Amino acid sequence: MGDVAMAVPVLRAFTEQHPQVRLTVLTRAFFKPFFKDLKQVTVYAPNLKGKHKGVLGMYALAKELKTLDIDAVADVHNVLRSKLLKWFLKGLPFKQIDKGRKEKEALIKGTAVKQLKTTHERYADVFRALGFDLDLSAPTFPDSKNLSGNALALIGNDSNKWIGIAPFAQYDSKMYPIDLMEDVITVLSKQHTVLLFGGGKDEISLLNALESKYDNVINVAGKLTFTEELDVISNTDVMLAMDSGNAHIAAMLGKKVVTVWNVTHPFAGFAPFNQPASNSLLANREEFPLIPTSVYGNKYPEGYEKAARSIRPKDIIATINTLL
Template identity: 70%
Template sequence: MGDAAMTVPVLRAFTQQHPDVKITVLTRGFFKPFFRGLANVSVFSIDLKGKHKGVFGLYKLSKELKKLDIDAVADLHNVLRTNILKVFFFGRKFIQIDKGRAEKKALVSGKSFQQLKTTHERYADVFRKLGFSLDLSNPEFPKRVTLSSKTLEITGTDTRKWIGIAPFAAHESKMYPLDLMEEVIESLSKDYKVLLFGGGKREVEILNGFQEKNDNVINLAGKLNLEEELDVISNLDIMLSMDSGNAHMAAMLGKKVITVWGVTHPYAGFAPFNQPAEYALLADREAFPLIPTSVYGNKFPEDYVDASRSIPPKKIIDTINNII
């Protein structure tokens, strides 16, 4: 989800700078709402569990795509499936992203500790290699969406500032400890409306607990579809997120995004788009010198799982208050 969301600011810049070029995005149908409002961009939904499953399914997919008269392919993913597609697209220009695997390996091994090229710039490089100039330095973002009556029944029409909080991530090592997050929510809810984002039965139960204990806190998990969630995000004043998809969804809509980092680090290039460095709140590397232990947070020493506990709740609260 995060990878798909990170393509959006790049595609928006591309379509503004090259309005005569048509783009077809090949992605999961679930992500289609990400690309709404982008001029000359359509979405081709891939069915990875059905007709496009396996090598034969990818061959069928390539035949369907060729009917679109595609001139060139920008592979922003560079995984096994796209490498198979590349074979089927033999003869057409097919440029793949350079993920900088060697640089990232050096970063997580401790051999080098420096800012790597951002993923957004790596995406842009693919289009540049296809022969298109592309500048990401002056981004434009969509306007706030007018919320539907259904959504307003859930969020209310409170005139307080709206703070989104997405406390979950794919790996526990990327999450802020929930007991400390509860302190953050309790404090922020005294001055702002707090809207909680998540998904799945366990997450819904946890977020319901936060809602029940605090006024001005609303759990959105399980109540809205993706398109409706994006509408709400477009109305936020700030999103507080882990190193996760929610951060990139908010950033692609031009929101201010505060991110909390555990065993991962912005130097790997996955910070949300167009955010100042001070919006990334980092675990204490003096106490946890092996950070980043991995690019995606899936590998870490056992005693690093709670690395983000080294970030005081007050620092998060003060950062949000100062921005507002």
Template identity: 60%
Template sequence: MGDVAMTVPVLRALTEQYPELKITVLTRTFFIPFFRDIKNVTVFPVDLKGQHKGVFGLYKLARELNKNKFYAIADLHNVLRSKLLKQFLKTKRFVSIDKGRKEKKQLTSGRVFKPLTTTHQRYARVFETLGFQLDLSHPVFPDPSVLNKKTLRLLGENVKKCIGIAPFAAHEGKMYPLNLMRRVIEALSKDYQVILFGGGASEIAILDAVEKNFKNVVNIAGKLSLEEEMDVISNLDVMLSMDSGNAHIAAMLGVKVVTIWGVTHPYAGFAPFNQPEDYALLADRTQFPDIPTSVYGNKYPEGYKTAAGSILPKVVVEKIKSVITRREGRTTK
């Protein structure tokens, strides 16, 4: 989900800077809402578990796509499935992303420790290869969404500043320990409204318990559609997230994002779009010198699973408060 969300600011820049282009995005049906605010972009939903499953399914998909007679195809994924699909597509202009796998391997093996090309820049280079130079330094974002009645009932009438917190990630090594996150939530909920994000039965149960323990805390996990969650995120003052999809969804909507990093590191190129470097809170590499242990956080040495816990709760709270203060300062100017 994060990879898909990271394409959004790049596609928005592409359509703003080249308004004559018409873009078709091939992605899963679930991700269609991500592209709702981008001009000249339509989505072609792919059913990888049904009619487009397997090699024959990809052949069938290619036959459907070939009817459009695309000028060029930009492969922003560069995996086996997209390589197979390429064989069936009728176009002379097919450019795939360079994911920098060699450089990332050097980074996670400890041989090199320096910032790599960001994923957003890698996406942009694909379009530059096709002849469309992109400037990502002056991004345009959609206005905050109007919340529907269902969402307003869920959030209540609290007019405090709103902080979103997404405490989960695909791998435990990327997560802030939940006992410490509860302390963060407790501190923030005294002055702000806290909105919790997550998914899946186990995560929802944990967040429900947190909601019951603190005032000014609302758990929306499992209660809204993706599009409705995006509406809520677009109205946040700041999002606190792990190195995970919610960080990228908030960033693509122009929301300030504070991220907590465990065994992964922003140097691998997956920092949220258009966020100041100091918004990334990093595990202590003096205690955990092998960080980043992997690109996706699925591999780490013994004792590294709770590396993010080396970031004190008060540091997280102070960072969020400083971000809100900065936003208020800009508003009053």
């Protein structure tokens, strides 16, 4: 989800700078709401569990795509499926993202610890390789959306600042300890409305428990449609998230995003779009010098899963209050 969300501001910039070009985004149907404000963009959703499954499915998909009179392909994912499409769409200009694997390997090994090119710029490079100038330095964002009746009934329409908090990530090693996050929620909810985001049965259960303990804390997870959740995020004043999809969703909507980093690091290029470095709160590398231990947070030495405990709740609160 984060990869798709990171593409949105790049495509927004492209459509503004090349209004004569029509874009067809090949992605899962679930992500279609990401692109609803981009007038030159059409989403083509494959059925990856049905007729587009496997090698023969990719061949069938390529045949369908050829009927769209596509002039070129920008592959910003560069995975097995898109490699197959490249083969089946032979003859079309087909440029693929350079993921910078060697640079990222050097970063993880500690032989070249420095800021790498951002994923957003890597996406833009694919379009540049196709011959299109693309500048990401002056981004625009959609307006905040009107909330649905369901969302208003859940959240209300108070005059408080709205702070979104998405405390989960794909791996526990990318998360801020929930007891410390509760300390953050305790303080913020005294003055602001805190909206909790997540997904999955266990996560929703935990968020419901937090909601029940504090005034001004509302669990959004599992209670709204995905589009309604996006509209709620578009109305937040600040989003607090991990190195995860929710951070990128809020950033694509032009929100102020504070991110908490555990065993991963913004140097790998996955910081949310258009956010100052001061919005990324990092684990103490003097105590945990091997950070980043991996690009995606799935590998780490024993004890490093606790690295985020070196980030004090009061520093998170202070960063959010400064942005407010």
